Amino acid sequence: MAAEHGHSHDHSHAHAHGHSHDHGHGHDHGSSEYFLEHLLMIFICGAFGIVAVLMYAFNRLNQMLVESFHVPVLVGGIALLFFTAVRGLALWQEAGKLAAAKEPHAHGPDCDHSHDHAHSHAGHDHAGHDHGGIFWRVVVLAFPLLLFLMGLPNEGFSKEWVERRLGKDEALGTLAEVQAKDGDAVAFDFNEIAMAAHEPARRAALEGRKVTLVGQYKQLGNREFTLFLLKMTCCAADQIPLKAQIVATFTPYAFKFQDWVEVTGVLQFVENPATKQFLPVVRVSKETDIKPTTPR
Amino acid sequence: MNPLHTAQDFVLNFSSILWEALPFIVLGAVVAGILEELLPQQLITRVLPKSALPAVMIGGALGLIFPMCECGIVVVMRRLLRKGLPLGCCIAYMLAGPILNVVVLFSTYIAFGGLGDPNSEAQTAALRRAAVEMVLLRAGFGFIVAVVTGLIVHRLQQTRGTHALLTEVAAPPKKTALSLDVVEAEPPAPPKSVWQRLQNISETALHDFMDITVFLIIGAALAAAAKIAIAPEEIATFSREQPYLAIPAMMLLAVIMCLCSEADAFVAASFTQVSTSSKLAFLVLGPMLDLKLLMMYTRVFRPRLIATIVACTVTQVFAYMMLLNLVLERAASAATAIPAP
Numbered sequence: 038m039a040a041e042h043g044h045s046h047d048h049s050h051a052h053a054h055g056h057s058h059d060h061g062h063g064h065d066h067g068s069s070e071y072f073l074e075h076l077l078m079i080f081i082c083g084a085f086g087i088v089a090v091l092m093y094a095f096n097r098l099n100q101m102l103v104e105s106f107h108v109p110v111l112v113g114g115i116a117l118l119f120f121t122a123v124r125g126l127a128l129w130q131e132a133g134k135l136a137a138a139k140e141p142h143a144h145g146p147d148c149d150h151s152h153d154h155a156h157s158h159a160g161h162d163h164a165g166h167d168h169g170g171i172f173w174r175v176v177v178l179a180f181p182l183l184l185f186l187m188g189l190p191n192e193g194f195s196k197e198w199v200e201r202r203l204g205k206d207e208a209l210g211t212l213a214e215v216q217a218k219d220g221d222a223v224a225f226d227f228n229e230i231a232m233a234a235h236e237p238a239r240r241a242a243l244e245g246r247k248v249t250l251v252g253q254y255k256q257l258g259n260r261e262f263t264l265f266l267l268k269m270t271c272c273a274a275d276q277i278p279l280k281a282q283i284v285a286t287f288t289p290y291a292f293k294f295q296d297w298v299e300v301t302g303v304l305q306f307v308e309n310p311a312t313k314q315f316l317p318v319v320r321v322s323k324e325t326d327i328k329p330t331t332p333r
Numbered sequence: 334m335n336p337l338h339t340a341q342d343f344v345l346n347f348s349s350i351l352w353e354a355l356p357f358i359v360l361g362a363v364v365a366g367i368l369e370e371l372l373p374q375q376l377i378t379r380v381l382p383k384s385a386l387p388a389v390m391i392g393g394a395l396g397l398i399f400p401m402c403e404c405g406i407v408v409v410m411r412r413l414l415r416k417g418l419p420l421g422c423c424i425a426y427m428l429a430g431p432i433l434n435v436v437v438l439f440s441t442y443i444a445f446g447g448l449g450d451p452n453s454e455a456q457t458a459a460l461r462r463a464a465v466e467m468v469l470l471r472a473g474f475g476f477i478v479a480v481v482t483g484l485i486v487h488r489l490q491q492t493r494g495t496h497a498l499l500t501e502v503a504a505p506p507k508k509t510a511l512s513l514d515v516v517e518a519e520p521p522a523p524p525k526s527v528w529q530r531l532q533n534i535s536e537t538a539l540h541d542f543m544d545i546t547v548f549l550i551i552g553a554a555l556a557a558a559a560k561i562a563i564a565p566e567e568i569a570t571f572s573r574e575q576p577y578l579a580i581p582a583m584m585l586l587a588v589i590m591c592l593c594s595e596a597d598a599f600v601a602a603s604f605t606q607v608s609t610s611s612k613l614a615f616l617v618l619g620p621m622l623d624l625k626l627l628m629m630y631t632r633v634f635r636p637r638l639i640a641t642i643v644a645c646t647v648t649q650v651f652a653y654m655m656l657l658n659l660v661l662e663r664a665a666s667a668a669t670a671i672p673a674p
Contacts (some may be wrong), residue, residue, distance in 0.1 A: 058454050078540065089355065101345065101352055102353055109357075113355050117542070122368075123531055123535040181347075181351055184344060192347065195338035197334055202564055232602075270352065270599040274557075274591070275590070275600050277603040306618065332493070
């Protein structure tokens with residue numbers, strides 16, 4: 038069993054029957070250290086598996102990941118638990134064999150054990166990994182587990198973070214109204230409108246349509262506010278803000294920052310002379326077209 | 334800024350990066366365990382062409398039949414190295430694999446409007462054409478950058494030797510005259526039981542999981558800290574205001590954001606005012622190089638090789654994207670110069 042460790046050495050030890058032989062195993066540590074390291078590995082990997090399963094079971098992933106990623110985390114956790122159980126059982130068997138080998142007994146012609154010492158790993162050349170520095174690694178690995186035990190993360194991004202991501206929007210003031218098109222209000226998502234804002238043909242197609250948008254509230258002026266949505270594609274770290282500006286012909290009720298609001302009005306696109314960007318704007322003429330709604 | 338709020342944002346950023354990557358690290362570790370146990374040593378070497386260029390090109394395209402994301406691929410690549418896959422091939426696979434795979438290419442297609450506009454057939458056709466162009470450009474540049482880097486690493490390996498570039502846990506086993514004799518003299522190993530194989534796979538998988546997750550955690554913490562310091566919108570605004578610096582700014586953003594290659598296209602598409610070449614710089618460099626990957630590379634590569642990979646990928650992405658920018662600008666000005674009939 039020639040394990041390829043940089044720190045390999047052979048060691049000999051005497052057996053009760055009076056012979057000695059080499060175990061070409063490459064560990065610079067005794068069996069107790071070997072077992073300790075492997076127990077730590079089983080403990081950490083098992084803990085990651087348990088935390089992954091618990092996070093799924095208690096909906097702790099909601100703030101971190103989109104729903105489609107919840108099942109992969111669960112499957113990853115179960116896989117870790119499975120391999121941890123297999124490794125645990127194998128280690129237990131190795132420990133049993135080692136204990137049996139250490140017991141003094143007389144060897145005779147009927148004694149058919151083959152001195153398969155614990156370090157043989159069932160015929161497995163476990164080259165390609167080392168056991169050094171496992172203790173500092175355990176400290177690093179314990180960090181996310183500790184966060185879970187502390188119940189973190191327990192809320193979304195802070196108000197400062199969201200405001201910074203939204204940037205500075207300015208009130209538009211008086212707008213040149215576009216001709217409203219016929220038809221009922223259509224529910225649009227921010228993505229569609231944000232994409233359309235940058236393409237002339239799509240702007241022309243959508244301008245004047247009555248739309249309904251749902252998003253979070255950020256006040257700009259007496260008659261204006263920004264409606265925004267923090268869109269998560271996979272995880273919270275990839276969130277991007279999508280925005281539309283709402284201009285009312287009256288002074289609407291002032292909601293709190295990040296309250297969820299549903300707005301229905303006429304869509305138009307207004308060019309910002311400084312950035313040359315087109316901003317989606319929804320013009321609202323009835324108080325009942327701005328109403329609080331449930332978080333999405 | 335309130336320190337408590339900063340800590341809250343750090344924890345959310347850190348946790349989301351870590352737990353998103355976790356299933357892919359587990360998958361990579363299990364695949365690594367299976368490769369270690371079942372793939373015969375040097376089999377890949379016998380199958381691959383002997384010449385460097387076709388071998389590295391095969392490595393670059395391997396992601397199409399063996400898809401892995403950038404987190405899982407580091408673990409798998411380490412085992413492939415130990416099984417004798419040439420270093421240049423491994424580098425090409427590691428760099429191109431997270432771009433040249435079906436899931437990532439499809440998500441790029443969707444992010445750049447591949448689903449079309451339900452209100453307009455003409456718009457749908459234009460959007461789909463633009464989405465296909467983006468997919469082809471991303472895949473093409475990703476492949477070229479990976480293959481060129483793979484060839485440079487192959488050359489470096491010839492001059493410096495494998496063990497000067499790889500850490501002990503990644504380098505293929507050293508062979509001595511004595512060990513070869515022993516191997517030749519040894520009778521074939523007895524067949525292993527399923528339980529023995531499962532034990533070995535589980536040991537390798539858990540070791541690799543622990544090994545790489547440590548560096549993933551450090552990388553995720555660095556990325557979360559960087560995201561607190563720099564908001565993506567600030568870089569996007571800077572890119573708009575300083576168009577000549579847009580490409581390096583978007584490359585920096587890719588390194589900081591540590592996005593999964595399946596999600597990054599949606600983020601790139603959201604930077605609507607940034608040029609196509611800048612978005613491509615973000616999409617090509619991101620899956621090859623970010624803070625968490627840099628930390629994970631330290632477990633496999635020695636500093637000289639990491640520096641080579643960083644220098645090659647950054648220089649190439651920058652040069653190709655500047656060139657593309659020039660071509661696209663000329664094409665746009667030529668189109669506007671043609672008088673309307």
